[in-house]
Amino acid sequence: MTKEEIIAAGGTKVAAKPRLLMDVNMHYCPGCSHGVVHKILAEVIDELGLEDSAIGVAPVGCAVFAYNYIDVDWVEAAHGRAPAVATGLARLNPDATVFTYQGDGDLAAIGTCETIHACNRGENIAIIFINNGIYGMTGGQMAPTTLEGMKTSTTPYGRRVDLNGYPLKITDLVKELDGTCYVTREAVHTPAAVRKAKAAIRQALMNARDKKGTSFVEIVSTCNSGWKMSPDKANKWMEENMFEKYPLGELKNTVNPK
Amino acid sequence: MENKEEIKLLKGNEAIAHAAIRYGVDGYFGYPITPQSEVLETLEALMPWETTGMVVLQAESEVAAINMVYGGASSGKAVMTSSSSPGVSLKQEGISYIAAGELPALIVNVMRGGPGLGTIQPSQADYFQAVKGGGHGDYHLIVLAPASVQEMADFVGLGFDLAFKYRTPAMILADGVIGQMMEKVVLPPARPRRTDEEIVALCPWAARGKFGRKQRNVSTTLELDPQAMEKNNIRLQETYRRIEAGEVRFEEYMTEDADYLIVAFGCMARICRKAIEDARACGLKVGLLRPITLWPFPTEAIKALSGQVRGILVAELNAGQMIDDVRLAVEGRTPVCHFGRTGGIVPNPQEVLNALCKDFNVEMEDAK
Numbered sequence: 001m002t003k004e005e006i007i008a009a010g011g012t013k014v015a016a017k018p019r020l021l022m023d024v025n026m027h028y029c030p031g032c033s034h035g036v037v038h039k040i041l042a043e044v045i046d047e048l049g050l051e052d053s054a055i056g057v058a059p060v061g062c063a064v065f066a067y068n069y070i071d072v073d074w075v076e077a078a079h080g081r082a083p084a085v086a087t088g089l090a091r092l093n094p095d096a097t098v099f100t101y102q103g104d105g106d107l108a109a110i111g112t113c114e115t116i117h118a119c120n121r122g123e124n125i126a127i128i129f130i131n132n133g134i135y136g137m138t139g140g141q142m143a144p145t146t147l148e149g150m151k152t153s154t155t156p157y158g159r160r161v162d163l164n165g166y167p168l169k170i171t172d173l174v175k176e177l178d179g180t181c182y183v184t185r186e187a188v189h190t191p192a193a194v195r196k197a198k199a200a201i202r203q204a205l206m207n208a209r210d211k212k213g214t215s216f217v218e219i220v221s222t223c224n225s226g227w228k229m230s231p232d233k234a235n236k237w238m239e240e241n242m243f244e245k246y247p248l249g250e251l252k253n254t255v256n257p258k
Numbered sequence: 259m260e261n262k263e264e265i266k267l268l269k270g271n272e273a274i275a276h277a278a279i280r281y282g283v284d285g286y287f288g289y290p291i292t293p294q295s296e297v298l299e300t301l302e303a304l305m306p307w308e309t310t311g312m313v314v315l316q317a318e319s320e321v322a323a324i325n326m327v328y329g330g331a332s333s334g335k336a337v338m339t340s341s342s343s344p345g346v347s348l349k350q351e352g353i354s355y356i357a358a359g360e361l362p363a364l365i366v367n368v369m370r371g372g373p374g375l376g377t378i379q380p381s382q383a384d385y386f387q388a389v390k391g392g393g394h395g396d397y398h399l400i401v402l403a404p405a406s407v408q409e410m411a412d413f414v415g416l417g418f419d420l421a422f423k424y425r426t427p428a429m430i431l432a433d434g435v436i437g438q439m440m441e442k443v444v445l446p447p448a449r450p451r452r453t454d455e456e457i458v459a460l461c462p463w464a465a466r467g468k469f470g471r472k473q474r475n476v477s478t479t480l481e482l483d484p485q486a487m488e489k490n491n492i493r494l495q496e497t498y499r500r501i502e503a504g505e506v507r508f509e510e511y512m513t514e515d516a517d518y519l520i521v522a523f524g525c526m527a528r529i530c531r532k533a534i535e536d537a538r539a540c541g542l543k544v545g546l547l548r549p550i551t552l553w554p555f556p557t558e559a560i561k562a563l564s565g566q567v568r569g570i571l572v573a574e575l576n577a578g579q580m581i582d583d584v585r586l587a588v589e590g591r592t593p594v595c596h597f598g599r600t601g602g603i604v605p606n607p608q609e610v611l612n613a614l615c616k617d618f619n620v621e622m623e624d625a626k
Contacts, residue, residue, distance in 0.1 A: 051468060052467055052468045052469045052470060053467045053469065054467060055333070055465060055466065055467055057329070058478075064480060065480075067476045067478060071474055072467075072468065072474055073465040073466065073467055073468055073474050073475050073476065074465060074474070074475075074476045074477070074478070075328075075329060075332040075333075075465050075476075075477040075478075076476070076477065076478035076479065076480055077325065077328070077329075078325065078328075078351055078352065078355050081321070081322070081325035081328075081352070084317070084321070084322040084323075084325035084326050084328075084329065085325050085326070085328055085329035085332070086329060087315070087317075087322075087326050087329065088285065088287065088325070088326035088327060088328065088329025088330035088331075088332075088333075088337065089329040089330065089332065089333055091285065091313045091315060091326070091330070092284055092285050092313055092329075092330045092333060092335045092337065093333050093335075093466055093467065095467065095469075096333075096466065096467040097467075113318060113319060113321075113322065114318070114321075114322050114325070116318075117317075117318035117322065
């Protein structure tokens with residue numbers, strides 16, 4: 001049966017493409033976490049009524065084209081500079097709700113300085129941080145969050161800490177900064193995890209809207225193409241390896257303390 | 259702050275800060291570096307957020323500051339930054355993005371001697387960087403070269419007016435002398451910052467939140483389709499041709515009867531004026547052409563004068579940069595020589611005159 005036939009037969013619509021997700025083909029690989037995060041982000045913006053006030057800041061990396069997919073105003077930043085661009089936007093547009101969407105190379109390597117200082121100033125922005133431990137767009141090179149022993153195109157024999165240093169737990173770092181009000185680490189590999197991640201993004205965007213300080217939502221993600229795994233196997237590998245180094249859960253919440 | 263014209267004794271850097279508030283600038287993002295730190299210091303002391311609502315923020319780096327400018331400019335706000343040579347090198351990535359994004363912004367460079375960390379003394383050695391690109395890609399900045407504290411103040415408004423008119427970043431290319439010296443300056447009456455309605459009308463492209471707008475706005479510099487990217491480049495170049503046709507600014511001093519011409523900008527133009535007066539006192543007819551816009555360059559004016567004079571001396575606080583553009587304008591019609599000091603040394607008028615006499619084999623017994 002087609003969608004139309006099901007609806008004509010009295011079927012009830014229980015799920016739909018989010019209204020603010022644009023009707024274009026995504027460039028993301030099948031199985032990649034970006035698609036799910038984009039979907040819940042678009043839903044949250046709509047549900048909170050932020051379509052008019054939201055300004056997104058896109059990174060350089062796989063999510064460079066995030067602005068093609070969510071129907072709000074966007075600024076595409078230089079590599080790593082999204083938190084600085086967002087600072088300018090948020091300071092000069094107090095009526096706007098400003099968020100960045102960044103990968104691990106963008107946020108935790110080239111943009112570390114901008115990330116730390118935007119968080120430390122408590123800029124009224126939400127930072128959504130996709131951590132898949134690899135540079136996806138450029139073809140699978142080592143990221144600051146690449147796990148020890150993990151093979152990438154620039155660590156073909158596995159990351160060695162004596163050569164490349166340790167995986168950077170930047171989320172634990174920004175938790176310590178007085179400017180952050182909400183810091184959490186989520187994933188989108190199961191329906192339950194997606195629900196939690198969506199609640200986290202909702203909290204972060206509400207904090208940005210209400211000028212509570214900087215919110216930081218890490219989404220531990222898969223890059224099945226870069227990891228050279230099937231989507232299913234990538235999810236399993238993430239659970240078994242990534243979550244050990246990057247355990248899920250709320251790290252800080254001064255807005256709604258438990 | 260007064261809503262009328264006001265006369266003050268100010269450093270060039272201080273004049274930039276006062277003029278910015280009075281122009282109605284929305285935001286300033288800066289980072290301390292000698293010899294321009296007074297811009298940020300003056301703004302912080304004047305607390306414009308209490309009066310006009312202007313945002314002033316000390317960023318964590320020059321890189322962050324220019325990207326804050328990029329964000330603010332993307333939303334249609336009048337935003338600026340200032341720095342000095344090593345800091346402006348750090349800003350080049352952001353400047354390229356602002357130019358590519360067709361965004362208005364003002365960047366101030368109070369030049370010090372380089373290369374490297376160089377010196378904190380005055381220099382004009384960033385001419386190439388400012389005029390020939392600086393960052394990556396085919397782009398230009400509108401480059402204004404002030405030669406007085408008054409022009410430091412005036413060029414804030416002029417820079418923003420041009421930046422918004424052409425949707426392109428403008429730069430005030432000053433030097434450490436102009437930034438640090440004190441002069442009388444007439445500050446314009448203060449005007450309010452643009453309202454949201456005015457920004458929407460002036461900048462329909464601004465990514466400031468849709469707020470009822472049907473089409474979303476996206477500020478991006480990325481285009482993977484070569485045909486579309488070339489179109490973007492052609493559009494940029496068309497803008498640059500319009501700027502070249504309409505915005506060349508220069509000042510001539512005693513050129514009508516000049517047998518020799520000096521071309522100099524910024525503080526060197528001030529020194530050369532004295533040199534010209536001294537030369538004329540000894541019977542040597544020298545004139546000055548001072549480019550006010552370094553880009554677009556006063557090519558036609560120099561070309562016209564090159565048929566009249568026996569030689570042109572280009573005087574700069576560098577090892578020879580603007581001389582390239584002068585030579586391109588002159589096209590061999592008359593000899594072009596260079597006088598330059600580097601390392602932060604500021605010459606006196608006599609040195610300029612001696613160079614002119616030596617280069618063009620002129621006898622000037624009385625010129626001492």
